Amino acid sequence: MARLGLILGDQLNANHAVLDALDAERDRLAMGEIVDEASYVPHHVKKIVLVFAAMRHRARELxxxxxxxxxxxxxxxxxxRSFGGLLDQAVAAHDIxxxxxxxxxxxxxxxxxxxxAGERGVKLTVLPDxxxxxxxxxxxxxxxxxxxxRMEFFYRQVRQRTGLLMADGEPVGGVWNLDAENRKKWSGDPPAPRVKGFEPDDITQAVIxxxxxxxxxxGSIEGFDYPVTRQQAQAALVDFIENRLAYFGDYQDALDDGEDYLFHSRLSASLNIGLLDPMDVCRAAEQAYGQGDAPLNAVEGFIRQIIGWREFIRGIYWYLxxxxxxxxxxxxxxPLPEWYWSGETQMRCLAKAVDQTRREAYAHHIQRLMVTGNFALLLGVLPKEICDWYLAVYIDAxxxxxxxxxLGMVMHADGGVVGSKPYAASGKYIERMGNHCKHCRYKVKDTLGEDxxxxxxxxxxxxxxxREDFESNNRMRMMYRxxxxxxxxKQSxxxxxxxxxxxxINDL
Ligand SMILES: Cc1cc2nc3c(=O)[nH]c(=O)nc-3n(C[C@H](O)[C@H](O)[C@H](O)COP(=O)(O)OP(=O)(O)OC[C@H]3O[C@@H](n4cnc5c(N)ncnc54)[C@H](O)[C@@H]3O)c2cc1C
Ligand code: SF4
Known part of the structure; x- marks a missing residue:
């Protein structure tokens, strides 16, 4: 009898718990590019390339x-066609x-x-991720x-536990959260540096x-350049820390008609398949602050996204x-408007967000939250339809x-678990944070009339x-006034x- 470790395609981390529990001389590992996994939503083709290419590199490493x-x-x-099918084959061949x-x-x-495991009578041991x-x-x-x-309180606890940006038990700089400093509009100066890309090698090209x-x-498979190995992901991290982190905070909420990434890290794809370790990423940012290479509002804002939001969101998921x-x-x-898939709408901010999503399998947080997400909320899209769209179209999904x-942050469909109020906003917000409206067929100052x-x-x-849902919410009083x-x-x-x-909706 033998033991088998199943390494899933998004768990390519070097410190995978199964590797510690098994013996390389006696036990086996299985990895599979599975039909059902590649098709349960119409995934962006770049996402499938990323996962399969990174898996093949990782298998060779192992x-x-x-x-x-x-x-x-x-x-x-x-x-x-499924993990079960893969395991059936392994069990039959190797007496697992x-x-x-x-x-x-x-x-x-x-x-x-x-x-x-229950149906086959095979013992399944689940180790920590x-x-x-x-x-x-x-x-x-x-x-x-x-x-x-509330994320903020969870985040503080993780800061204390990890010691990130802490000094003598207190937050460095005296406050936990510098978000109020992180809402600048970007006018083109400093220029947004290009994100480091990686030429596909023979393994990746075969997957493409x-x-x-x-x-x-x-989406488009052209121009795939995401990191597919730990070394490449590390180089992408260094590129972010050296070239974009310093302005990450200032322009975290900015939107731009011509720039896909601005000062964002583009590291979620690597973090979510285990090519980067979240603590290593945070320590690299903390070190940049220690060396005077990036200001506190940038470094605190970035670390909060990772040990705060990313961990909080995952906790909520498994909790509920x-x-x-x-x-x-x-x-x-x-229903979800058709142009979420085609990008064919005259609403410039939405057309740009979808176009970028089709090309890059990427949109930054404010595009996801305040453009495509906000519109779906205001329109009243069925949560399942918009959730399936987000699950399909992003490389990190x-x-x-x-x-x-x-479902939680954008659609407020969870009754306020993730956010205490919906992020609903009018065109004024999009105008304030960027320059899409200048290029749009519609007039952002107008509420009535066909333009x-x-x-x-x-x-x-x-x-x-x-009104009944939100009128008594303190944070929305001003809106109702x-x-x-x-x-x-006018209301009518x-x-x-x-x-x-x-x-x-499909003609706008
Ligand atoms: C509707 C919606 C759907 C989203 N879907 C996904 C998804 O499928 N996968 C995903 O990784 N992120 C998702 N996010 C969160 C966030 O938008 C992306 O993590 C981020 O845009 C990735 O780009 P980046 O690496 O350049 O991030 P940066 O802006 O550079 O942020 C740094 C890192 O912080 C983490 N992070 C930041 N915000 C969040 C958040 N709200 N939740 C979890 N992690 C966060 C990510 O790991 C990210 O790489 C979603 C946000 C919204 C509003
Ligand atoms: S006017 Fe501005 S906010 Fe309104 S649809 Fe056009 S770009 Fe978007």
Missing amino acids: QNQGWTVDYHLFDSNSEI DEVLIAQPGEWRVLEHLQNW RRFVSELDDFNDWAAGKKQL DLVGAQLKGF MPEYAQRNTLGHDQ YEWVELPNT ACPFNALYWDFLMRH NVDRMDEE AIQARAEWIRIH
Whole structure:
């Protein structure tokens, strides 16, 4: 009898718990490019290239370290279509009586593997997933008994536990959070440096050819240049720390009509498949602050995204799944507009965000939250439809991180678990943070009339439709005071315009 370690495609971390638990001389590893995984949503083709290419590089690395790796190559006609199918083959060939995994990122995968093990009578051992700074138990202990779960308090606790940006038990600089300094508009100065890209080697090129021939997902496969090895991901981290971190804070919320990345890191893809360790990334940023190479607002803001938001979001996911995915507290039911897939809309901010998403499989946080996300919220899109879109189109998208961000942060469909109020905003916000509106067919200052920015009528209509849900929320009092300043005639005209937008949504 033998033991088998299953290494999932998004768990390529060097410190994978299964490698510590198994013996390279006696035990085997399995890795598979699985049909069902590549097609449960129409993934961006660059995302599939990333995962398969990084897996092939990692398998070679493990073999060089002396591991026996049974590697299943993708074939759209393969009889092996699921992890269960892959394990069936391994069990039959090698007399396996125990399978070891690290806790999968997604609930769906854990359930599938547990069902498989139960049905086959094979022991399944689930070890911790070491791609995170906090264990799930850390989060569960912190969350237990709390009426409200707020990222800021979880983040402070992780700062204390890790010692990141701490001095004598106090936050460096005397405050925990410098977000108020991080809301500048970008006017082109300093110029946004190019993000470091990586030429595909023979292994990656073979994957690009395979995916191009066999998979019809979303987006363009041209110009794939994401890191696919630990060394490349490390070089991408250094590039960010040296060239963009210093301005990360200032322009964190900025939008620009011509720049895809501005001063963002583009490291989520590498973090989420285990090519980068989150603590290493945070320490590199902290060191840049210590050496005077980046200011505190940039470094604190960046570290908060990783040990705060990323870990909090993952904690919420596992704390509340599977029921969480079914929530639709605001009762939204509109279909997702077709142009979320095609990019063919005259609304410039949305067309630009979708175009970039199709090209790069990337949009930065404010595009996801305040452009594509905000519009879906105001329109009242069915949460499941917008969640599936986010899960498909981004290179860093896995349900543990996509779902609480979309269903919770953007759609407020979780009843306020992730955010205490919805991030609803009119066109004014998009105008304030960037320059899209200057190039748009619609007039951002107008709410009524056929040239008026559609965000505006939808925004006021959203507030009116959900008065009962939000009127008593302290953080929204001012918004409702503004609604109440309008006379009834104006309110009705706005509601009529919003209804017209909903009917003609695919023609805007
Ligand atoms: C609707 C919506 C969907 C999202 N879906 C995903 C997703 O599928 N996968 C994903 O990794 N992130 C997701 N995010 C969070 C965030 O937008 C991306 O992590 C970020 O844009 C990735 O780009 P970056 O690496 O340049 O990030 P940076 O702006 O450079 O931030 C640094 C890092 O912080 C982490 N981070 C920042 N914000 C968040 C957050 N809210 N949740 C989790 N991690 C965060 C990421 O690891 C990121 O790499 C989503 C946000 C929204 C609003
Ligand atoms: S006017 Fe409205 S639709 Fe056009 S870019 Fe500005 S916010 Fe977007």
